[in-house]
Amino acid sequence: MKTLPxxxxxxxxxxxxxxxxGAVHRMAAAxxxxxxxxxGCFSADPAKSRASGADLHLDSxxxxxxxxxxxxxxxxRPPAERLDFVSIVTRNNTHLPxxxxxxxxxxxxICEKPATLTLAEARTLRDLVRRTGxxxxxxxNYTGYPMVKEARAAVRAxxxxxxxxxxxxxxxxxxxxxxxxxxxxxxDSRERDGAAAPISSWRADxxxxxxxxxxxxxxxxxxxxxxxxxxxxxxxxxxxxxAFAGGALDDDGNCLLRFxxxxxxxxxxxxxSNGEENNLVIRVYGAKASLEWRQEHPNELxxxxxxxxxxxxxxxxxxxxxxxxxxxxxxxxxxxxFIEAFANLYxxxxxxxxxxxxxxxxxxxxxxFPTIDDGVRGMAFIETVVKSSRSRAKxxxxxxx
Numbered sequence: 001m002k003t004l005p006x007x008x009x010x011x012x013x014x015x016x017x018x019x020x021x022g023a024v025h026r027m028a029a030a031x032x033x034x035x036x037x038x039x040g041c042f043s044a045d046p047a048k049s050r051a052s053g054a055d056l057h058l059d060s061x062x063x064x065x066x067x068x069x070x071x072x073x074x075x076x077r078p079p080a081e082r083l084d085f086v087s088i089v090t091r092n093n094t095h096l097p098x099x100x101x102x103x104x105x106x107x108x109x110i111c112e113k114p115a116t117l118t119l120a121e122a123r124t125l126r127d128l129v130r131r132t133g134x135x136x137x138x139x140x141n142y143t144g145y146p147m148v149k150e151a152r153a154a155v156r157a158x159x160x161x162x163x164x165x166x167x168x169x170x171x172x173x174x175x176x177x178x179x180x181x182x183x184x185x186x187x188d189s190r191e192r193d194g195a196a197a198p199i200s201s202w203r204a205d206x207x208x209x210x211x212x213x214x215x216x217x218x219x220x221x222x223x224x225x226x227x228x229x230x231x232x233x234x235x236x237x238x239x240x241x242x243a244f245a246g247g248a249l250d251d252d253g254n255c256l257l258r259f260x261x262x263x264x265x266x267x268x269x270x271x272x273s274n275g276e277e278n279n280l281v282i283r284v285y286g287a288k289a290s291l292e293w294r295q296e297h298p299n300e301l302x303x304x305x306x307x308x309x310x311x312x313x314x315x316x317x318x319x320x321x322x323x324x325x326x327x328x329x330x331x332x333x334x335x336x337x338f339i340e341a342f343a344n345l346y347x348x349x350x351x352x353x354x355x356x357x358x359x360x361x362x363x364x365x366x367x368x369f370p371t372i373d374d375g376v377r378g379m380a381f382i383e384t385v386v387k388s389s390r391s392r393a394k395x396x397x398x399x400x401x
Contacts, residue, residue, distance in 0.1 A: 001032070001034065001347055001350070001351050002351060002354065002355075002360075004034055004354050004358075005358060007033075007034055007035060007036045008034060008035045008036070008084040008085065008350055008353060008354060008357070009035075009036055009038040009039075009081075009082070009083050009084050010029065010035060010036070010037060010038065010083055010084060010085050010086060010087055010110075011037070011038060011039035011040050011041075011062075011070065011074060011083045011085075011086045011087070012025065012026070012037060012039075012040040012041075012042065012086070012087045012089060013040065013041050013042075013067050013070070013086060013087070013088050013089065013090055013098050014041075014042065014043070014088065014089040014090035014091075014094075015040075015042055015052075015087075015089040016042030016043040016048050016049060016051075016052035017042075017043075017048060017051060017052050017055065019089070021089050021112060022042070022089045024338075024339065024342060025087050025089055025110075025139070025342070025346075026056075027339050027342075027343075028141075028339055028342035028343040028345070028346045029087070029343075029346045031339065031340070031343035031346075032343060032346075032347055034347070034350055035346065035350055037056060037058065038058070038059075038062060038081075038083060039058065039059075039062035039063070039064070039070065039074055039083060040052070040053055040056070040058065040062070040063060040064070040070075041063070041064040041065070041066060041067045041069075041070045042063070044066075046065035046066075049063060049064065049065060050063055050065075062074075067097075067098050067101060067102075068101055071101040071102050071104075071105040071107070072105065074105070074107075075105040075106055075107070083107060084107075084108060084353055084354075084357050085107055085108035085109060085110060085135070085349075085353050086102050086107050086108075086109060086110075087109075087110045087111075088102075088109060088110070088111040088112060089112050090112070091202055091208050091209070092114055092116070092117050092208060092209050092210050092216070093117045093207065093208050093209075093210070095111055095112070095114075095115060095116050095117070095121075095125075096116045096117065096121045096124065096125055099111060099125055099128075099136075100125070100128060103128050103129065103132045103134055103136075104128075104132070106132075106134070107134065108134045108135040108136070108352075108353045108356060108357075109129075109134065109135065109136045109137070110136075110137045110138075110139065110345075110346070110349055111136065111137070111138055111139065111375075112138075112139045113138050113139055113140055113220055113221070113224075113370075113375065113378060114210070114216050114220055114375065114378050114379060114382060115138055115372060115374075115375025115376070115378060115379060116375070116379060117210045118210060118211075118379065118383070119376070119379040119380055119382075119383045119399070121379075122372075122375050122376045122378075122379040123376060125372060125375070126372045126373065126375070126376050129372045133356075134356070135349065135352045135353050135356055136371060136372040136375075137345065137348075137349035137352070137369045137370065137371065138369075138370040138371060138372065138374050138375045138378075139342075139345065139370070140220075140221060140224045140225075140228070140345075140370040140374060141338075141341055141342040141345050142221055142224075142225050142280060142295060142341065143224070143225065143228045143345070143368075143369070143370060144327065144340075144341035144342060144343070144344030144345045144348075145293075145295075145298050145327070145341040145344075146299075146315045146316075146320075146324045146325075146327040146328045146336070146341075146344075147293055147298060147299060147300065147301040147313070147315055147324065148225070148228070148229065148293060148298075148341075149321070149323040149324045149327050149368075150301050150313060150320050150321055150323070150324035151229045151282075151284065151291050151293055151301055152228060152229045152230075152231075152323070153321035153323050153324065154291060154303070154321070155229060155230055155231065155284065155286075155291075156231070157321075158288075159286075159288065159289060159303075160284060160285075160286025160287070160288055160289050160290060160291065161286040161287035161288030161289070162286060162287045163230050163232060163259075163261075163263045163284060163285070163286050164263055164264070164285050164286060164287060165263060165264050165265060165284075165285040166226050166230060166232070166257065166259070166263060166264075166265035166266075166282070166283070166284055166285070167265060167266045167282070167283040167285075168222040168223075168225060168226045168265070168266070168267050168268075168280075168281070168282040168283075169222070169266075169267070169268045169269070169279070169280070169281050169282075170218045170219065170221060170222045170268070170269045170270070170279070170280045170281075171268070171269070171270045171273035171276040171279050172218065172270065172271045172273065172276055172277065172278060172279075173270075173271070173272065173273050173274045173275050173276040173277070174271060175244075175245050175251045175271040175272050176271075176272045176273070176274040176275075178245040178246075179244035179245040179246075179251065179272045181245075182244065182245050182246035183244070203216075203217055203249070204247040204248065204249055205248070205249075206248055206249060209249060210382065211249075211382060211383060211386045212241075212249055212250055212382050212385065212386055213247065213249035213250055213251060213271075214241075214249075214250045214251050214252060214253055214269050214270065214271050215241065215250060215253050215269055215381075215382055215385050215386070216382050217271075218269050218271070218280075219253060219255075219267065219269035219381070219382070219385065220378040220381060220382060221280065222267050222268075222269055222280065222282075223267060223377075223378065223381045224370065224374060224377075224378060225280070225282055226257075226265065226267070226282060227374075227377070228370075229282065229284060229291075230259075230263070230284055232259040232260065232261060232263055233259065233260045233377075234257060234258070234259060234260070234377075234381065234384075234398050235258045235259060235260045235397065235398065236257075236258045236395045236396060236397045236398060237255050237256060237257050237258065237267075237381075237384060237385065237388055237395070237396060237398070238255065238256040238388055238394055238395050238396070239253060239254070239255045239256075239384075239385040239386075239388040239389045239396070240253065240254050240255075240389055241253040241385065241386065241389040244272045245272065250386075250389075251270070251271045251272050252269075252270040252271065252272050252273075253268070253269050253270070253385065253389070254266075254267075254268050255267040255268070255385060255388075258395070277296065278295060278296065279294070279295070279296055280294070280295035280296075281293070281294045281295070288305065289303060289304060289305040289306075290303075290304045290305075291303060291304075292304070298315075298336075298337055298338075298341070299314055299315040299316075299335055299336065299337075300312050300313070300314055300315070301313045301314075314332055315328055315332065315336060316328045316330060316331050316332030316333070316334070316336075317332050323368070327344050345369050345370075348367055348368045348369040349367070349369045351367060352367045352369070373401070376401045377401050380398050380399050380401050381398070383399075384396055384397075384398045384399070
């Protein structure tokens with residue numbers, strides 16, 4: 001990362017007491033010492049926002065009861081105090097109004113995924129990002145792993161040959177108990193204690209989460225990872241979604257994929273795969289060789305070819321690509337994982353934000369982080385999966401992003 005004249009200042013919307021992902025964002029932002037938290041509206045509950053600000057030792061004058069007030073008051077601060085960007089870690093249905101308020105106030109954005117509630121909203125947000133010229137980074141954090149970057153470099157270098165097939169899966173098991181309770185209640189044809197609550201989360205509420213739960217939450221990560229590594233865009237898909245826990249939205253889904261250019265694929269995402277934790281896996285099969293990466297073993301990338309033994313490439317070694325080496329912080333043999341990968345996203349976005357703030361030209365090669373364009377693709381994926389699952393047609397084309 002280029003030398004900065006000072007630390008970048010940011011504010012956070014959401015992520016207050018008890019929030020998992022807000023704390024992850026703060027750890028990732030702080031890891032390299034280039035970014036500092038200066039303000040926030042940490043909850044829609046003003047008292048919780050104030051308490052969260054106190055927990056983080058922030059100036060109480062910069063802890064707000066509402067995001068609109070925060071955008072106006074922070075924009076009015078002198079340049080020596082003004083925020084350089086904001087991090088949005090709130091629920092899906094709030095992303096567009098919050099991002100709109102801060103973009104219009106002149107702030108750069110790092111936002112949780114999915115980008116918005118609907119595809120139409122994502123396109124509206126993309127138009128605003130382009131009009132304001134501000135940086136917008138989307139938190140597809142799995143692209144930050146060094147060995148994911150090595151996989152992409154190998155594909156770009158032609159080491160796999162023409163890509164023929166992509167298999168990506170993201171099983172979790174946290175909703176399996178709710179699914180079992182729902183099934184038991186249905187079998188007995190009567191309510192049982194606890195059976196009526198499929199997923200005790202806002203992600204099961206269509207008004208808050210949107211058209212999908214599982215596919216919007218983790219399926220989009222799988223789809224984004226496939227595109228990031230292979231560079232291939234989806235053309236059409238055939239999807240089957242289920243709500244085993246009895247909710248209004250899916251908690252499991254299977255998709256057949258067709259990519260532009262002819263490659264085929266399979267994507268499976270689930271929250272009811274009993275015993276699974278966070279087992280994101282991708283396999284990319286080419287005409288020459290194939291790759292396999294597992295998020296639960298992120299420091300390794302498996303390379304397979306028909307004419308030689310299977311190889312395991314490990315993070316931190318000099319035989320890796322410059323992209324993978326630059327994304328590593330520790331020498332080989334010292335494991336790196338989730339927070340470091342998330343921090344790589346923040347570091348890349350911070351470079352773009354710093355160039356915007358300090359009036360520097362962007363690098364010729366561009367920046368390596370997911371953008372609003374990825375957000376639009378993600379929403380197109382979600383809406384097409386839902387449409388396909390409801391349809392009797394075998395294949396459903398993705399809309400133009």
